[in-house]
Amino acid sequence: MDYITVKEASKKWGVTPRRVNYYCAGGRIFGAVKMAGVWLIPKDAEKPLDKRCKANKTTGVENT
Template identity: 45%
Template sequence: MEYFLIKQTFEKCGIIVRRVYVLCIEGLIPVATKIGSYWAIPADAEKPYKCRKEGAI
């Protein structure tokens, strides 16, 4: 399975890096996994409802 880091997710989702980080912390990206000090988000994860664009992250 391919994973994205927060910066890569930001580029694909079109929202600021800090917002992606907050969404991970709040559990709004339930498939996000914290590995050490980094968040890993599966490439095929659905965008949280608070993202403005449609589709997968």
């Protein structure tokens, strides 16, 4: 199986490397393993949904 690093995954998904670390530590990336202090993420892994925001969140602009 091919793996990518946290840095490569962050560029691929458009998030910070720290956010990818949170995903890995929380078990939200299927198949991610930690070897010698480095997270290895499967190349075909999908970006987990961000639980910090709601899908139907308004943009803050009032509808008039």
